[in-house]
Structures are given as C-alpha cells and as structure tokens.
Amino acid sequence: MAYLAALKGIGKKETDRLIPELLERVALSDVIHKKMKKFSGGMIQRVGIAQALLNDPKILILDEPTAGLDPKERARFRQLLTELARNRLVIVSTHIVSDIESIANEVIMIKNRQVLCKDTVKNICASLEGRVYEASISYEQIDSFRKQYVVLAEKQEGGMMNVRFVHHGQRDNEWRAVAPHLEDVFLYEYRDERQAEV
C-alpha cells in the first residue's frame, strides 16, 4: 500500500493517515502485518480495492471483482461497492449478474462490442415481463423443449425436470408465469451464442 501510494505521488504523511483508514474500510485492519501470500482470494481483491482508493478517485472501474470468490466474500463485496458508490461513480464489469442486480443503479449490456441496452434493472427486466415461465416436463421431453423454446434454467425435481424458459407466443395452461430476473434477460439476449456452443 505504501509502495503504491508512493507511485501515485501521495505524500508520506497522507499515506500514513490513509492506509489504516482504507484497510479499516475493507475490513483488513487486523491483518495489516500479515504477508499477502497468506491472504485468501477475497482478501487480495479487497487489498486491490483499498489501493485503488488511495488517491480517492472520482471514478472507480472494477473488472470482474467477484470472480472466484465464495458467497460470503461476494456478499461483503456487494456491501462495499454500495458504500463506495455513495460519493463516486463505480463501474463494474462482470458476468456474474446476480452480484449487480441488487446494487446497480444502471446496467449496460454489451454484446459483440455493441450496447444492447442501458437502463435500470427494473426497466431491463420489464422487457421480458409476461414472457418468462416455469414448467415441469419429463426427461424425454427436454431435448425437444430446448429446440422449441429459449430455456434459461433446468432443475431436477421429484423425477421431473423443472424448466424456466422464455416464450413470446400463446401460453400453455400448465406453465406458471414468473417475474423475470436480470439473469433471464442476459441469458435470453445471449441465446444465439449458447446455441452455437451446443
């Protein structure tokens, strides 16, 4: 931290004041004298945030900050990002949609270097309102189901497959309409890439 502060041109007095403050903020004060090679992945990510905050940037850009972290660390990160966003612009690039769904003021979805949409989570989800369903089908039906509809998730339940999917046409009586999540929109928009992989 002291090294990076020197590289950023921060004076010694300021550095000595900032380091304990920032480490407190990212909940690493009690390991200040521990070697970084003994840190977990989440702790290293938090050090990364702390060093990025040394010069109090007005814009903070984070690239996949929660990749590889366990749920507890990811929850801690979401809390930290919310705090950081109080007086600065925080831009997070991620594929883990659930991390930002609950905290992002605005989401920009990019596909093939093109901006697909740029809106609040609520408005983005509204694009699939009334189009997302869940149904229970047999294992034998699953392949044809996948060909017919855009399947978002599959789960085994009591000998049957519970599928979550998108359909724009007429609804079957046995289907249950569900509220769309941001991940549903993401998976729907990237359906052609997923099909290409299959």
Next chain:
Amino acid sequence: MSAMRVIFHECKKVFSSPLLIALIVLFSAFNLFIIWNESYRLDELKVANELAETYGLQITDKSLRQFEEDVKTDLAGLHGAPAPVDLQRKGMYLQMAKSIDSKYDEIDWNKIGEREVHKYKLSGSAAEILKKAYNKLSRRFEEIKETDEHKTWFFSGKPYRMYGFLFASLFRPIIFETLMLIVLATALITNYEFENKTCLVAYSTRRGRSLMKDKLAASLLTTAGIVTVILALTLGVYFAVFDYSHLWGSAISSAFNWEYSMDDLPYVSWWNLSFAEYLLCSILLLYVCMLLFSAISFAISVLVKNSYYTFFLFAAFFIIALLTPGFASVSSALIFITVHNLSVLCMNPHMWFMGNGGLTMFKNYELVTAGVWTVITSTLCLYALSRFKKQELY
C-alpha cells in the same frame, strides 16, 4: 521525495528476500572460513609489525645497521644455544633487507618485456606496444629504486604471501560473490512486477514508466549496499585477525611484497601508493566494477523481463568477454583492446594498478577500462529505458 520513497521500497524488495539474505550470510561465512584457515600464521606475522615499530617503517642504512646490531646482540646472548623462532624470523627479515639492492639490480624490465612478448606470441604492432609499456615500467622501477620507495617493512612475501592472500584469495571470492548477489538483486528489482503480474498496476500509476529509472537507481544503491556488507564483514574480520597496525603506511611496492610466482618478480605499482591507499583504490575500483555490472544486468533485465534469463545471459556475457582476447589477433593492437573489459579486469584483483599484469600491465588499464565501460553501460541503460517506454507491458 516520492522518488526517494519509491527507491527505498524497491531496495526493500531485495533486503527482505530470504534467498538473498541467506546467500549474503553464506558467502560471508565462507569468507570468514578462508580467513580462519590462514590464521595459524598469526604468530609468525608479528615480526613485520615489530620491526616497523622499533626501527621505523622506512628501511634506511642507519636503521638497518641498528637492526643488525640488535640481532647480533641477541644471538651472542644465546651462547651457542639454538635461536628461538622469533629471532630466526628476524634473521630472515635482516637477510632480505640487506639483499634488496642486489636483487633489484638483477631485474631488467625490458628483458622481461621481451620474454612476455614471446610468452604471448605477440608480433607486429602488438609486440611494439607491449615493449613500450615495459620500457615505461622500467623507468617507473628506476624511480622506485632512486627514491627508496621499495625500502619499507612489510610481511615477507615468499613465506607468507599476505598480499596475494588479501588481494587474490579474498578479493576474488568477494568479487564473484557480490557479482552473483547483484545480478540476482538487480533482476529481482527490475522484473518484480512482471513476475508477480502486477506490472499493469505499477506502470499505470502517476510514476508510470519512470518507475524503471527508479529501479535503476535502486539497483545501483542495492549493489553499493551489498558490496559494503560483504566487504565490511570480510575486511573487518581480516584486519581484526591480521595485525597491520604499523604497516598501513608501507609502500605497496615494498621489496618485501615479493611473492613466489612463475616470474619471481616483486609487485611494482605504477603509482607511489601506501598499503592503505592501495587498499582504498582497490575497494573503489571494486565498487565501480560492481556498479557497472549491476547496470549491465539492469539493461539485460529490462530487455528480457525474466530473472532466470537475465542471470544466464549475464553469465554468458561475462564468459564471452573473458574469452574474447583469446580470439584476437596477436599481431595487432586489437588484442589489447579486447582485454579492456570488466571480466578480465575482475579476474586478477591482485594485479590492479600494478605493472605485473601481463597483457593488462598498462599504467591506466583500470581507469580506461572503467571509463570506457561506463560509457558503454550508460548507453545500454539509456537504450533499454527508451525501448521500455514504448513497449507493450505484456
């Protein structure tokens, strides 16, 4: 101020590396073992200091006569009993002192020059250059004889070889130890961010690519630190074990500084230097050489961005430089140009500033080599830095 803090942090990377600390300890222990191994001669070496203390450092006709009388008096007091070891040693020193003039009159540096020309199979301009140099040395030798510069007490060279022990047997390991340490240290500092994959963080800060200049400064500072530690430990113990208390002012070209060698010649320095001055000059030259080696390692490191490759490329450079004179034509001045390299300079620290050095016996050999390589190394570093500024970091 922030540059100083950056340099401090860079140096800290080296001095908190367990490997480098372990190597420093290991090398120091090895050097101390070399000293301990020779410490059995402590008793024998006292005589030289006693003579300098009793009769003065300079050997004059008067002091020599006084010394002879004292030895005769001591012998007479034995009444035919065998002389104690100390008196025998004094007798040896007396005989050596009395034979200085005759032994020095037998030395003809011009003939020795001819012999060296045959020995290295030189011809043409190469032979002429070497003969001229020996002619110059001959004049320096005459100057030594005229001023009695060589008539100072010192440890007897032939039985004890104290000069060779210090400046060859100790200095050479020090050179190679510090060389290994500084190449590792310089590579560590320079490649740290690339090897720990933090280069995109470090080089995108306000300091940016100027950080590499700080790393050069840190490498040089660390080099000076490593040399100081190794030298201080080794020479500190050496001079604590071997007493030089009355010999610091002795001329390095003392007639007693005549050790057995193939050529059986005394050490003849180009300048009138005392032992203390010669030691200081050798230490300064050692610092200069190590700083230049550090800068060369730095340039290699910046270009290859890998510590292992840096080490091996440096080793290859050192060995190639050492072998290059062997491929030069023995009939042209090129052979003398090729010996002006840091590897050859460091191989024989006991020949520094001396006229005894074979193909490196020239008066300003050390200064010219250091000067030329300072220019070459500075150019290399500037090139490496300017290339780094435009390079992709990955």
